[in-house]
Amino acid sequence: xxxxxxxxxVKLITEAxxxxxxxxxxPPVSLPPIELQIPRDNAHGDLASNIAMKVASQARRPPxxxxxxxxxxxxxxxxxxxxxxRIEADPRxxxxxxxxxxxxxxxxxxVILLSPGQWxxxxxxxxxxxxxxxxxxxxxxxxxxxHGRQAAVGDVLANLMKKAGFQVDxxxxxxxxxxxxxxxxxxxxxxxxxxxxxxxxFPGEYYQGEYIINLARGIPDDLPVAEGKKFSELSEAEAIExxxxxxxxxxxxxxxxxxxxxxxxxxxxxxxxxxxxxxxxEKVLGELAERGSTYEKDDAxxxxxxxxxxxKDRVLRKSGGDLTxxxxxxxxxxxxxxxxxxxxxxxxxxxxxxxxARLKGSMEALGLDPGILEIVIVQLTTLYEGKKKLxxxxxxxxxxxxxxxxxxxxxDAARYFFVRRRKESHLDFDLELARSQTNExxxxxxxxxxxxxxxIFKKYTEKTGLDLPEFGQVDLAHxxxxxxxxxxxxxxLFPGLIxxxxxxxxxxxxxxxxxxxxxxxHSYYNQxxxxxxxxxxxxxxxxxxxxxxAVIAEGxxxxxxxxxxxx
RNA sequence: GCGCCUGUAGCUCAGUUGGAUAGAGCACCGGAUUUCUAAUCCGGUGGUCGCAGGUUCAAGUCCUGCCAGGCGUACCA
Numbered sequence: 001x002x003x004x005x006x007x008x009x010v011k012l013i014t015e016a017x018x019x020x021x022x023x024x025x026x027p028p029v030s031l032p033p034i035e036l037q038i039p040r041d042n043a044h045g046d047l048a049s050n051i052a053m054k055v056a057s058q059a060r061r062p063p064x065x066x067x068x069x070x071x072x073x074x075x076x077x078x079x080x081x082x083x084x085x086r087i088e089a090d091p092r093x094x095x096x097x098x099x100x101x102x103x104x105x106x107x108x109x110x111v112i113l114l115s116p117g118q119w120x121x122x123x124x125x126x127x128x129x130x131x132x133x134x135x136x137x138x139x140x141x142x143x144x145x146x147h148g149r150q151a152a153v154g155d156v157l158a159n160l161m162k163k164a165g166f167q168v169d170x171x172x173x174x175x176x177x178x179x180x181x182x183x184x185x186x187x188x189x190x191x192x193x194x195x196x197x198x199x200x201x202f203p204g205e206y207y208q209g210e211y212i213i214n215l216a217r218g219i220p221d222d223l224p225v226a227e228g229k230k231f232s233e234l235s236e237a238e239a240i241e242x243x244x245x246x247x248x249x250x251x252x253x254x255x256x257x258x259x260x261x262x263x264x265x266x267x268x269x270x271x272x273x274x275x276x277x278x279x280x281x282e283k284v285l286g287e288l289a290e291r292g293s294t295y296e297k298d299d300a301x302x303x304x305x306x307x308x309x310x311x312k313d314r315v316l317r318k319s320g321g322d323l324t325x326x327x328x329x330x331x332x333x334x335x336x337x338x339x340x341x342x343x344x345x346x347x348x349x350x351x352x353x354x355x356x357a358r359l360k361g362s363m364e365a366l367g368l369d370p371g372i373l374e375i376v377i378v379q380l381t382t383l384y385e386g387k388k389k390l391x392x393x394x395x396x397x398x399x400x401x402x403x404x405x406x407x408x409x410x411x412d413a414a415r416y417f418f419v420r421r422r423k424e425s426h427l428d429f430d431l432e433l434a435r436s437q438t439n440e441x442x443x444x445x446x447x448x449x450x451x452x453x454x455x456i457f458k459k460y461t462e463k464t465g466l467d468l469p470e471f472g473q474v475d476l477a478h479x480x481x482x483x484x485x486x487x488x489x490x491x492x493l494f495p496g497l498i499x500x501x502x503x504x505x506x507x508x509x510x511x512x513x514x515x516x517x518x519x520x521x522h523s524y525y526n527q528x529x530x531x532x533x534x535x536x537x538x539x540x541x542x543x544x545x546x547x548x549x550a551v552i553a554e555g556x557x558x559x560x561x562x563x564x565x566x567x
Numbered sequence: 568g569c570g571c572c573u574g575u576a577g578c579u580c581a582g583u584u585g586g587a588u589a590g591a592g593c594a595c596c597g598g599a600u601u602u603c604u605a606a607u608c609c610g611g612u613g614g615u616c617g618c619a620g621g622u623u624c625a626a627g628u629c630c631u632g633c634c635a636g637g638c639g640u641a642c643c644a
Contacts, residue, residue: 035584050586056624063624093587093625138644180644205643300642311570311640318642325644353571354639379572380638387578421580424572426637428579433593437606440593444606452604459603500583512581515591519608526599526608545603567606 005047008083009098010034013051016073025069029058038493045088045097046489052094063094070096105488106476109547112491113471116550119491120498120558125166131336132158134347135259136173139248140184141209143258146349148402149427150378152418152560154347155264156507157376159558164502166343171268173332176248177276178325183207185244189236192216192243215247258403263411263560272328275335281323284331284366285316293365303330308361330362337368345374345505353377376505381418381427390431409434412561416443419559420511442515444567446552449518451567453549456530460542463531469539471546478540483524487544490517494551498558514555521548 013034020026032054036047052059052067059066067089074087086099112119134154135147143151155170162168187206191213194200202208221232225242234242259266275281285301288294293304299319303326306313316327336344348355353375360370383390383400390400405414413434420442421427433440457468479485494513501509530541553563 033584037583037586039587040582040590041587044587048587050625053586053624090587095587175644178644298642302642315642320642322642324642329644350572350638352639352644355644356571377572425580426573430579433579441606442592445592448604448606452607456603463603497583504583508581509583512591519591522607523609525603526605529603531603567604 005083005100005104006036009036009047009049012074012077012084013049013070013096016070017055019073020069025073026059026061026066029055031055039095039097042486044090044095045086046100047098049096049098050094052089052096056094064089064091065094067094067096100489102480102485103477105485105492106479108492109476109479109488109544110472112547112550113474113543116546117554117557119551120163120494120554122164122495122499124164124499124503125161128165128342129167129169129340130158130161130343130345131169131171131339131341132161132345132347133171133173133336135255135264136175137255138175138180138184139252139255140180141207141251142211142401142403143255145381145383145400145402145405145429146378148262148405148414149381149418150347150349151259151262151264151402152415153376153378153423153507154345156415156419156510156559157345157502157505159560160498160502160507160510163558164499166502169267169341170265171270172266174252174269174271174273175325176252176271177273178322181244181248182240184247185240185242187212188216188219188243188247189240192219211251212247215250216243218250219243219246254403258406261406261411262402263415270332270335272332275328275331276323280331280335281328284334285327287334288316288330288362288365291365291367293362303358303362304365305358305361308357308364310357310361314358326358326362329359330366333359333363333373334366334368337363337366337372342372343374344372345376347376347378350377350379374505376423378423379426381429384428384430384432386430386432405429405431412447413441413443415560416511419507422506422508442511443561446511446514446518446556447562447564448567449521450549450552450556450563451565452525453521453545454565456545457542460531460538468546469542471543474539474543475536476540476543478534478537479544481528483520483527484541484544487517487520487524487548490520491547491551494555510555510558514552514559517548517551517555521545 014031017026017029017031021028031051034049034051036049039045039048052063052070055066056063071087071089078084078087080101083101083104084098085101088097089095090097132154135143135151137143137147158168158170183206190200190202190206194202195213195216219231221230223231225231225234231239231242285294288303293307294316295302295304300315301317302313303316304313314326315324316330317323333344356375359375360373363373364370383405408431417429417434418427434443437444460466461468479488497509497513501507528541530538530545532538532541556563
């Protein structure tokens with residue numbers, strides 16, 4: 001809807017410049033692309049153009065003067081039936097300001113009312129596919145708060161991209177082999193022996209958390225393991241391996257349960273073990289070698305990462321023969337490329353940023369377009385309880401898990417707080433605030449607007465004994481109050497906001513928008529009564545409220561948060 | 568040392584492709600409910616946009632240098 005108005009304005013301006021030069025009012029100019037902006041101060045109209053400043057030197061006169069000429073050529077064409085009803089020229093800087101016809105706004109609102117829940121959809125990503133890989137935590141312990149934020153950012157971005165027309169898949173990469181898994185097995189094994197009364201040192205590099213002891217408790221001596229053998233009959237090496245796979249299976253189950261409670265649904269799970277077993281890793285190492293991107297040094301196999309923008313070369317196969325994490329990651333990402341996605345997004349913590357160059361470099365070395373692979377770095381979260389900073393030392397094993405946060409504040413508040421700030425910003429997450437049912441809590445502020453509107457509807461049907469009107473058929477022309485038009489203008493911005501949040505990978509724009517919209521509505525609510533004497537006016541205002549409710553519901557749905565009917 | 572991120576009100580943070588007088592919430596002060604939910608609203612106090620240059624008609628936004636904080640700089644992931 002906004003786009004159509006913008007086209008109209010661009011056309012009016014372009015024609016005006018043509019006329020101006022035809023009539024010798026201005027010298028001929030070659031117009032740069034005409035950009036429209038929404039003025040911060042609504043005394044400046046609904047849309048503004050800075051074109052007079054852009055062409056100042058070409059037109060050889062001050063911007064304000066050019067603006068005046070353009071104004072005089074456009075103004076006569078405006079009337080109550082055009083999309084634009086008013087145009088002004090700013091005498092100081094030279095902006096040209098346009099005011100939209102209320103009937104244009106009413107028609108936009110009607111579109112929302114006719115297909116609620118779909119207003120935010122756009123075609124920006126039409127025909128494009130995207131794969132978002134996030135969390136991908138080793139199944140060696142509970143998910144952390146850092147994973148929680150990555151999950152929320154990744155999941156919401158996936159929803160946003162879907163709204164913007166992309167076909168989206170979510171995936172979890174399971175790093176279920178290698179060194180970390182060995183350490184997990186050993187940690188559980190050692191704890192188990194300690195439980196059996198042995199006095200043993202527990203090395204610092206082992207997993208320290210309490211959960212390891214609980215896992216160890218779950219393995220009795222007579223537990224039947226492979227081929228009729230009992231656990232107590234295994235050799236030490238077999239026992240450690242068994243402990244590892246036993247623990248990771250349980251931990252993976254916990255992770256899956258946690259994701260479900262957090263409202264994240266993965267479309268795929270890719271196992272590193274299976275990737276290696278299928279020979280994908282050896283195959284990609286062969287390809288890199290063929291392309292001359294690897295070499296042997298000190299008994300290890302190296303990738304020439306420094307030829308692709310990394311600061312140094314990287315090891316693919318250690319001198320002992322073990323593969324590094326990088327090799328399977330290269331294979332995995334090559335496999336992702338093979339699936340033909342237009343965009344491949346990985347969500348990582350800031351501690352992995354040094355890894356970007358080598359991974360993108362490896363794709364380039366394989367002849368793939370590194371531009372398709374986007375690494376999204378999501379900054380860390382510090383938990384607070386009011387003013388008190390909570391300890392999150394992983395080494396001590398006393399970090400706060402995502403599970404604890406979920407139990408404390410619930411899914412809605414947790415997701416909301418995780419995406420509320422720019423992903424580049426370090427996040428301070430105050431549990432006390434997220435838990436509080438007060439006006440300080442922005443989640444409730446937005447949800448309350450939704451519930452409040454529902455309450456108006458309920459009141460209306462109770463009071464009048466009538467059903468709600470057919471919103472798409474209501475005469476909206478009664479909505480003429482500035483605050484009513486303000487609400488509609490905000491609703492109109494929604495699809496563009498979704499599109500921009502999706503394309504710039506900035507999910508935090510959505511909560512900010514919803515808080516704005518809720519504020520505009522709460523203010524309107526306190527200023528005007530929806531249910532009044534005049535049935536037509538009441539119907540129009542109910543329709544306006546319905547429009548707000550539909551957009552808030554759609555926005556909350558994208559955030560993966562409930563839209564309560566009452567609070 | 569080098570690389571990435573950050574630096575905006577007392578606190579937590581927004582700030583669109585560079586645009587008009589830098590915004591919000593919290594905190595603090597003062598108000599609003601015989602009527603649709605006060606988890607709301609209205610008003611007020613509060614700023615060298617880290618510092619210094621540069622580009623531009625116009626810089627919180629772009630460029631350069633510096634300062635401060637976080638993270639990284641493994642044959643760990």
